[in-house]
Amino acid sequence: xxxxxxxxxxxxxxxxxxxxxxxxxxxxxxxxxxxxxxxxxxxxxxxxxxxxxxxxxxxxxxxxxxxxxxxxxxxxxxxxxxxxxxxxxxxxxxxxxx
Numbered sequence: 001x002x003x004x005x006x007x008x009x010x011x012x013x014x015x016x017x018x019x020x021x022x023x024x025x026x027x028x029x030x031x032x033x034x035x036x037x038x039x040x041x042x043x044x045x046x047x048x049x050x051x052x053x054x055x056x057x058x059x060x061x062x063x064x065x066x067x068x069x070x071x072x073x074x075x076x077x078x079x080x081x082x083x084x085x086x087x088x089x090x091x092x093x094x095x096x097x098x
Contacts, residue, residue: 037061049075062086 037043039061047053049071056066064086070079080092 047071047075051075051077056083059086067092 037045038058040059041057043054043056043058044052045054051071052069054063054066054068057064058066063083065084066082068081068083069077070081072078077094080094082089082092
């Protein structure tokens with residue numbers, strides 16, 4: 001019974017948050033390489049592992065033109081998402097290490 005109650009609490013507490021809410025929370029908690037986040041302008045944002053997470057031009061705190069770097073649990077890069085004019089454009093696979 002306690003497990004079900006815990007699941008419901010966790011599910012309900014995270015339900016309803018948009019991806020943008022999550023991005024803005026991570027931007028506040030992780031930061032931008034020695035400077036403050038600029039809601040309109042160029043930013044480089046790093047994740048908890050210290051790896052580049054978002055890189056590009058932002059408009060109204062949203063990535064407008066740039067890349068989002070996706071890492072696995074071990075902080076190893078496995079995908080790069082490309083955004084153009086505020087919309088998802090395509091994926092790019094990272095170059096394998098030589």
